[in-house]
Each structure stands twice: as structure tokens, then as C-alpha cells.
Amino acid sequence: MALPDGTERPQCVLCYKVLAEASMKPSKLKAHLASTHLTHQNDSEDVFRSKKARFMAKGSLTQHGFQPSTKPILEASYEVALLIAKDKKAHTIGETLVKPCAVVMANLVCGPEEAKKLKSVPLCNNTIKHRIEDMSKDIVAQVTQELQESRCHFSLQLDESTDVARCSQLLVFARYLVGFAVKEEFLFCSLKTTKSVDIMNIVNHFMEENGIEWTKLGSLCTDGAPAMMGKRSGFVVLVKDKCPDVIVTVCSIATPLRPRRSPRSSVM
Structure with missing residues (x-):
């Protein structure tokens, strides 16, 4: 319903x-x-x-x-939720600020009838939350469908970051071919642990849940941490058990290469 x-x-x-x-x-x-x-x-x-x-x-x-809901009202609710998500504002701002401002402007510029229509746009906290979740799921569905239908192997890039609570986050990106164009999209973000087995379980769960085959993985880009590049039980070793022909490279974002400075440039 x-x-x-x-x-x-x-x-x-x-x-x-x-x-x-x-x-x-x-x-x-x-x-x-x-x-x-x-x-x-x-x-x-x-x-x-x-x-x-x-x-x-x-x-x-x-x-x-x-x-x-009628289509324009529902579409307006999603558009406002998208703007709130892009600007990283609290979900409550839709009901406490955005909607009152829109109603006041419509009442002054367009009239009370148009303002009444804007009052029916749902922008409460839970509604904005559900809108953002729906859009997120739709984006993941589109990306995974493109990965499944891609005629070439795709690449995965794993990186780590920290949130506001300084907790480690595992960021996973995918690069693949759509038609004749190369696309690079964000797949998912999850809490990161120091164990390679846990990282493998997180990635493998996403692959299985979205119907992405390991055999289509062509290359893997990751940092040089022991949990990733360990020779015996690192994440790369676990990936190669599922996809032996995968090409592994060290992530240039995590370990940037700095050119050596010549004596002349150091003096200058």
C-alpha cells in the first residue's frame, strides 16, 4: 500500500x-x-x-x-530530498525550513491556491530518509546492471577513509565499459576492519547480493596494507582464489608516487 x-x-x-x-x-x-x-x-x-x-x-x-500521491507532488519530494542529500543537510530541514519558505514564496508570488498545493508535498524527516534510501538503491541497481551487461571485464578499486567519528571506512569503486565509454562509479561504503577475511566477506556479500560474477573481474587496485597485500592470507590472495587471472596493482591514491628532486631543483 x-x-x-x-x-x-x-x-x-x-x-x-x-x-x-x-x-x-x-x-x-x-x-x-x-x-x-x-x-x-x-x-x-x-x-x-x-x-x-x-x-x-x-x-x-x-x-x-x-x-x-500525484506524480508532481511525489517528484517534488524526491527532488528536494536529492538537494538535501547533496548539500549534506539534516533531514529535518525539509519540514522546518524548505517547505515553509516555499509556501511563503508561493503565497506572495503566485497566490494562496498555489501555496496550498505546496503544503501537500511530503518533506518530513522519515520521508526524506526513505527518499534518499530509494535513490541510493536505484543508483546501485543501475550500476550493477551495467556491470552485469558489460561485454568486458571490470576493475575494482578499494580505498579507505575515516568518518566524523574517526572510524575506518572501506570505499569500493568500479571501472567498466558501457558501449564504447569507460565509466567509473562508486559501489558501496562499509565499516572497515583490519582483517582481510572480514574485508573479503564484505565485498563478496555485495557481489553475491547484486549478482556480479567474480569471473568478470579483470583487475584489482588496492593499497599496500598487510590486510590487503599479505602474501599468505591477504585480501588479494583471497580474491585470487576466486579469480586466479586477476591483475593486481597498488592504489596510487593511497600511496602517491613523489618524483625525486634533483640537486639543482632543491637548491633553487
Whole structure:
């Protein structure tokens, strides 16, 4: 079901109760069925499918106050969320500053009717959060699809950074061919550990979750840390177990090469 702000939420077709996202776990669903709908506990899957079909056909969503947002309002919500994410502002700024400013300007320049339309744009904290998550997932889906459809091998680059709490972050980039153009895109960021096995598990989980084959990996670029370049159990060794022909290079970002200064240049 779709709430007025355009976000999708699970809803019971028997009691019309809107459930939390965590309620989609099988154990949670069974608990809700046993506690609230004990008489339907032994119903088959086909029975519930038919109930859902009647639920959707009767327009029960709108009868209970749930209706999909119109396209311009939903698009405006996503555009504002994108600007907030790019500017790295708090999610609450949409409801506390952006929306009030937009309503005031529309009321003064365009009139009260246009200002009323802007008031219906959902910009609350949770909505902005969901918008940013949706856009992030969509970008990852596009990049992984391009990796899967690429006719050539791709390259991975691993680098590390630190966040505001000075925790190590593992940054993973991909370079691949789309048509006749070379693209370089950011894949994901995750908390970094000092163990090569943990780094391998993080990268391997992303590859398997998004259907990317290790056999298509052509080259690997990483730093010279022992966890990465260890001869016995480094990350590179673990990658070569899955892809023996991978070409490994040391990341120039992590260890920049500085040209030697001649005696003449040092004197000058």
C-alpha cells in the first residue's frame, strides 16, 4: 500500500492495520495472524490471495485514508530530498525550513491556491530518509546492471577513509565499459576492519547480493596494507582464489608516487 507521502507500507488485508517494515518477517506475520486473526490461521495461500484481490478491487485503500500521491507532488519530494542529500543537510530541514519558505514564496508570488498545493508535498524527516534510501538503491541497481551487461571485464578499486567519528571506512569503486565509454562509479561504503577475511566477506556479500560474477573481474587496485597485500592470507590472495587471472596493482591514491628532486631543483 502507498501512504499519502508516497512511501510503501505493508497492510493487513483482514484488519486493514498498517504494519511496520519489520513485521514482514515470517515470525512477525505468524504472530500477528495468531493474535489477531486466529480463525484464519489455517487458511491456505490461495485464500489470502483472493482476499487481497477483493481488497484491491473494492478500493479499500482510499476508504481507509490511503491513496497514492500525484506524480508532481511525489517528484517534488524526491527532488528536494536529492538537494538535501547533496548539500549534506539534516533531514529535518525539509519540514522546518524548505517547505515553509516555499509556501511563503508561493503565497506572495503566485497566490494562496498555489501555496496550498505546496503544503501537500511530503518533506518530513522519515520521508526524506526513505527518499534518499530509494535513490541510493536505484543508483546501485543501475550500476550493477551495467556491470552485469558489460561485454568486458571490470576493475575494482578499494580505498579507505575515516568518518566524523574517526572510524575506518572501506570505499569500493568500479571501472567498466558501457558501449564504447569507460565509466567509473562508486559501489558501496562499509565499516572497515583490519582483517582481510572480514574485508573479503564484505565485498563478496555485495557481489553475491547484486549478482556480479567474480569471473568478470579483470583487475584489482588496492593499497599496500598487510590486510590487503599479505602474501599468505591477504585480501588479494583471497580474491585470487576466486579469480586466479586477476591483475593486481597498488592504489596510487593511497600511496602517491613523489618524483625525486634533483640537486639543482632543491637548491633553487
